[in-house]
Amino acid sequence: MNRIDRLTAILIQLQGKKIVKAAEISERFNISLRTVYRDVKALQEAGVPIGAEAGTGYYIVDGYHLPPVMFSKEEAAALLTGEKLMEQFSDHSNRKQFGFAMEKIRSVLRGSEKDYLESLEENIAVIRNGPTVSEDSFPNRFLSDIQQALGHQQIISIEYFSLGEEVNTRREAEPIGIFHDNHNWHLIAWCRLRQGYRDFRVDRIRKLSLSSSYFKKDKHPSLQQYLEQRRSNAPEKTLLVRIEVDKEMMRYMRQQLYYFGLMKEVAKDDKVELTFLMCSFQYFSRWLVMYGNTVKVLEPEPLKTTMRELVTELKDHYL
Template sequence: MNRIDRLTAILIQLQGKKIVKASEISDRFNISLRTVYRDVKALQEAGVPIGAEAGTGYYIVDGYHLPPVMFSKEEAAALLTGEKLMEQLSDHSNRKQFSFAMEKIRSVLRGSEKDYLESLDENIAVLRVRPTHLEDDNGFPNRFLTDIQQALGMHQVISMEYFSFQEEVATRREVEPIGIFHMSGYWHLIAWCRLRQGYRDFRIDRIRKLNVTSSYYKKNSRISLQEYLEQKRSKPHSGEQPQIVKISVDANMMRFMREQKYYFGLMEETVKGDQTELTFLTSSVGYIARWLVMFGSAVKILESDELKTAMQALVIELKEHYL
């Protein structure tokens, strides 16, 4: 990337966040901090109102905006792929909002980019494991993701009616959201539940009613999503709360796992010699155990005593069944 392109990209990066650290710019463009300082100074000398806070980072003074951004064909294709993913992996609310955003993006594309997208549109598909109609039955609207994102961003309390399949009962909850994540085909909300006085994992497609209240909570009074997930890695687990499991698989068996591994909440995959280590975040140890048993001794469990116990029970069950 030449310097002119880099200066433009740095300006876009600065407009994308309230504060941008010099180290973030350095890491993104693989340049030294000294080069970052020179580039920012060059932008300031060109008339861009960039402010700096000692020990914090750079910011664009309020009121300054770039002219409309143009997209390359490759960037436009990446956005189209994102739209396909959103259509299948998000809920009704987010699909609608992303569709509006894509209309705005298409409106600023040059004619050649529009033609390029149209030629790609019918040749890119994202297929679902579960039929969509199964998710929309039984009074679960599946349209709350946008509201939850608003509550997360504004630190607002959520009031909702939640149905637990484990207890087979619907309860009214007031929760303080700390994060959302997508796992095994479902969106999950992690929040501090005022009813249970603890952090809980709520499947968003099990929410029947939801309202973002006018009450606010202090962000610093709750842990972050990453801290929550790290605690789940190091503490015992129970019920439907998600937990970390880690396995090592013989390299020659990996071709048989292929896309299946993503359905069980794959978080990380690392090749180590003739072994591949896989880390999953799963809410059902029994479910993943029944999948792993087919691979026999080619799988070694590195983390989760609960998974080891579940595997042992399955092996005994199979042995007794075939005696």
């Protein structure tokens, strides 16, 4: 990247955040801190009102805006891919807002970039497999409201369907973050009813409203802190498992290996030896059964016993 392009990119980065640390600019463009200081000084000399706070970072004075930015073909294609992902992995509210944003982006594209996007439109697809949820029971349109509550530290009121208890409950909650996992969005919030942090599946929320009451952000951990603490409090995985798999079967198993706690993978001729650490055989053994005689349990003996019992159970069932 030449210096002119880098200066423009730094200016865009500064406009994207309230405060940007010199180290962030250095890391993003793989340049030294001395070069960062020179580049920022060059922008200031060119008339860009950049302020600095000692020990904090740089900021652009309120009221200054860079004129509309032109996108490259590669950037436009990345945005189109993001739109396809949003269609499948977001809810109605976010899809709608992202659609509006894409309309604005398309409006500033040059003609060649617009033609390029149109030619790609039918050649990019994101396929999501999984059960569909009734839109009458679960409207699945609350992500934008949740994001607003997160940004302003607003208390939310929800009607939530508990899958375990199969009942609807009214909750007041203080949201601390959202994350996407295993095809679903999850809201982590302090539940005032249960007096504790709870993990709410967003697609199980029937109703949601924003309260006029607020909470203090610093009374709760950040989302990253909460998730890290949850991982550290998880049950210790003390069961060591070694299995041997036909190499040709690895293509079918690979996506689920880390879910079961894969620790080591060693190729041996036409076999692959896999080592796992886990806390239970319950799901793992049933997963292995589907691969038949292409999988062999090496250790421990209790897992071999569990596998024999499962096979016998299946045999008796079909006889």
